[in-house]
Amino acid sequence: MTFTVTHSARFAVATTLDDLAVDLDGSLVRPGEPGWDEARCAWHLDVDQHPAAVAQVRTARDVVAVVNAARQCQLRVAAQSTGHNAAPLGDLAGTVLVRTGLMRDVEIDPVTRVARVQAGAWWMDVTNAAAEHGLAALAGSSPDVGVAGYTLGGGLSWLARSHGLAANSVLALEVVTADGVHRRVDAQHDPDLFWALRGGGGSFGVMTALELQLFPISEVYAGVLFFPAERATEVLQAWRAWLPTVPDTVTSVGRILKFPPLPDLPPHLAGRSFVVVEAACQLEPGTADQLLAPLRDLGPELDTFRPTPVTELSQLHMDPPGPVPGVGDGMLLHGLDAGLIEAFVAVSETTGPALLSMELRQLGGAIHRGSPTGGAVAALDADVALFAVGITPTPEITAAVHAAITAVRYRMAPWSKGRSYLNFAEERKSGDALFGPEIHARLREIKSTYDPADLIRANQPVTPAGR
Numbered sequence: 007m008t009f010t011v012t013h014s015a016r017f018a019v020a021t022t023l024d025d026l027a028v029d030l031d032g033s034l035v036r037p038g039e040p041g042w043d044e045a046r047c048a049w050h051l052d053v054d055q056h057p058a059a060v061a062q063v064r065t066a067r068d069v070v071a072v073v074n075a076a077r078q079c080q081l082r083v084a085a086q087s088t089g090h091n092a093a094p095l096g097d098l099a100g101t102v103l104v105r106t107g108l109m110r111d112v113e114i115d116p117v118t119r120v121a122r123v124q125a126g127a128w129w130m131d132v133t134n135a136a137a138e139h140g141l142a143a144l145a146g147s148s149p150d151v152g153v154a155g156y157t158l159g160g161g162l163s164w165l166a167r168s169h170g171l172a173a174n175s176v177l178a179l180e181v182v183t184a185d186g187v188h189r190r191v192d193a194q195h196d197p198d199l200f201w202a203l204r205g206g207g208g209s210f211g212v213m214t215a216l217e218l219q220l221f222p223i224s225e226v227y228a229g230v231l232f233f234p235a236e237r238a239t240e241v242l243q244a245w246r247a248w249l250p251t252v253p254d255t256v257t258s259v260g261r262i263l264k265f266p267p268l269p270d271l272p273p274h275l276a277g278r279s280f281v282v283v284e285a286a287c288q289l290e291p292g293t294a295d296q297l298l299a300p301l302r303d304l305g306p307e308l309d310t311f312r313p314t315p316v317t318e319l320s321q322l323h324m325d326p327p328g329p330v331p332g333v334g335d336g337m338l339l340h341g342l343d344a345g346l347i348e349a350f351v352a353v354s355e356t357t358g359p360a361l362l363s364m365e366l367r368q369l370g371g372a373i374h375r376g377s378p379t380g381g382a383v384a385a386l387d388a389d390v391a392l393f394a395v396g397i398t399p400t401p402e403i404t405a406a407v408h409a410a411i412t413a414v415r416y417r418m419a420p421w422s423k424g425r426s427y428l429n430f431a432e433e434r435k436s437g438d439a440l441f442g443p444e445i446h447a448r449l450r451e452i453k454s455t456y457d458p459a460d461l462i463r464a465n466q467p468v469t470p471a472g473r
């Protein structure tokens with residue numbers, strides 16, 4: 007498996023967007039042109055993106071052309087795969103938005119257990135291709151999340167407590183840096199850049215492909231226990247007590263869900279609120295059943311645990327099946343004590359129906375131990391990752407969701423690590439909050455080496471040192 011890497015632009019650099027439009031194998035769409043609204047639309051439907059142009063790239067050569075032309079035209083460049091985390095990008099005036107949706111090829115090498123993935127691939131593209139060989143990737147909870155943004159930001163999968171963050175399973179990346187050079191980046195080539203790209207986000211170049219380590223897992227024992235929301239304190243306290251008893255081969259979520267009365271939802275869920283425990287166990291069914299017994303003894307209303315092909319893990323978290331308007335945000339919490347659960351349930355009650363989901367994702371295990379060679383974000387040092395999200399169909403509901411998220415942040419502050427996990431940050435955070443001061447400072451040095459003029463923009467930007 008090899009990358010095709012162009013080490014410099016071998017064609018004339020476009021000096022206007024008109025020239026660029028002619029140069030591309032894909033297409034350049036500008037305001038008012040046919041397809042403009044479709045081209046600028048993010049997965050988060052309420053993020054109204056107005057870039058200078060959208061480049062729908064088809065090849066790495068296209069990406070080189072866009073980066074070089076943007077530099078000539080004194081524009082900036084922002085890469086976007088699906089737009090699952092578009093909100094923090096902010097105002098895109100003066101920016102060419104590079105959309106990678108035409109680049110979704112995936113190749114699996116079953117012998118080396120490596121996936122070569124183009125930058126626009128969704129997780130389902132990888133999980134389905136890998137499963138044909140009995141292999142699994144460290145995929146996100148949702149089938150249509152982009153591999154690119156998820157992996158550059160860390161990547162918490164259902165296998166995370168045994169296998170660590172997805173960024174740590176990256177073997178190589180192909181990236182176009184601000185100078186228009188298309189590089190293969192790995193432990194031997196541009197090692198600083200390789201380090202930065204694994205967890206530091208999208209500030210360092212436009213990625214065109216990456217190589218991921220796969221793992222020989224084809225089936226897990228997974229499911230959800232549903233209880234009425236009125237039992238939230240009892241169930242989440244039991245979940246909290248259960249966590250220290252589970253091995254790293256179990257990754258779980260404790261969660262309060264408030265389903266709106268939508269006709270698309272199954273009748274047993276629509277309009278109802280639940281407290282749920284979701285888990286994926288890399289264990290034999292009998293062993294998993296024994297482990298789950300204390301939670302099942304609580305008498306769930308619905309128990310969906312069963313042997314589950316890894317491809318079906320994308321359904322476990324019940325994420326929306328397609329683009330929605332929504333607002334969310336997360337925080338990392340430590341000290342998972344009874345008070346944390348009490349506060350979590352209390353704020354869920356006071357915020358009413360505004361938040362569709364408030365979750366506590368179990369960390370620890372390999373996520374905590376990290377990997378010394380794993381990259382900029384090699385570990386998450388917290389007990390749980392909180393994420394709260396609401397659907398925002400109207401301005402009034404949007405305001406209510408923002409207020410509810412503020413209330414969650416305030417109520418949970420006593421347990422906050424003062425740090426955020428990049429992928430669960432849907433508002434702009436400081437680099438120190440995302441990475442910690444030392445790693446942030448090193449990321450800024452690397453940014454100043456590869457992009458001193460700050461041409462490449464990310465949703466959570468790292469600015470060059472000295473700027």
Ligand SMILES: Cc1cc2nc3c(=O)[nH]c(=O)nc-3n(C[C@H](O)[C@H](O)[C@H](O)COP(=O)(O)OP(=O)(O)OC[C@H]3O[C@@H](n4cnc5c(N)ncnc54)[C@H](O)[C@@H]3O)c2cc1C
Nearest residue numbers: 085087088089090091147152154155156162208213464465
């Ligand atoms: C429904 C849902 C489920 C989720 N589940 C999980 C989960 O289980 N675990 C988890 O860790 N996270 C999860 N997330 C968060 C998700 O990982 C982030 O939103 C992530 O940024 C999405 O990546 P994307 O490429 O789809 O998004 P985009 O919005 O397209 O990209 C986000 C950022 O990634 C960078 N980027 C994207 N493509 C490139 C590229 N080619 N080159 C350089 N930079 C690039 C850019 O900085 C961009 O602003 C979930 C989010 C949602 C909405």
